[in-house]
Amino acid sequence: MSAEEYLKPYDEAYEAxxxxxxxxxxxxxxxxxxxxxxxxxxxxxxxxLSEILPSAARxxxxxxAGLDLYDxxxxxxxxxxxxxxxxxxxxxxxxxxxxxxxxTAQSGIASVGYRD
Numbered sequence: 001m002s003a004e005e006y007l008k009p010y011d012e013a014y015e016a017x018x019x020x021x022x023x024x025x026x027x028x029x030x031x032x033x034x035x036x037x038x039x040x041x042x043x044x045x046x047x048x049l050s051e052i053l054p055s056a057a058r059x060x061x062x063x064x065a066g067l068d069l070y071d072x073x074x075x076x077x078x079x080x081x082x083x084x085x086x087x088x089x090x091x092x093x094x095x096x097x098x099x100x101x102x103x104t105a106q107s108g109i110a111s112v113g114y115r116d
Contacts, residue, residue: 031114039109046098049091049092053088057089061085
């Protein structure tokens with residue numbers, strides 16, 4: 001698979017989230033049921049991130065194995081890779097925290113409705 005093919009769904013996900021951000025920034029009101037749906041989708045996004053990040057780290061570790069790496073800025077490429085992989089581990093933990101917070105928020109609004 002080419003890099004372009006591999007990155008296509010990531011590019012599409014970015015574009016979709018960018019569109020969501022524009023919509024959210026231009027939305028003046030949300031009903032509690034709408035908020036419930038928003039939180040559910042954001043929760044799903046956080047869950048996906050908590051899967052994607054460690055998978056990307058694993059694949060990057062495997063992809064770099066046996067390669068003659070260099071760093072264009074003169075840094076130690078192995079140290080740069082190790083730092084990046086540790087940072088992805090930290091990001092995974094934050095994604096898991098975000099998932100838990102969104103779950104709590106969605107649970108909190110789940111029973112709230114309104115009368116017409």
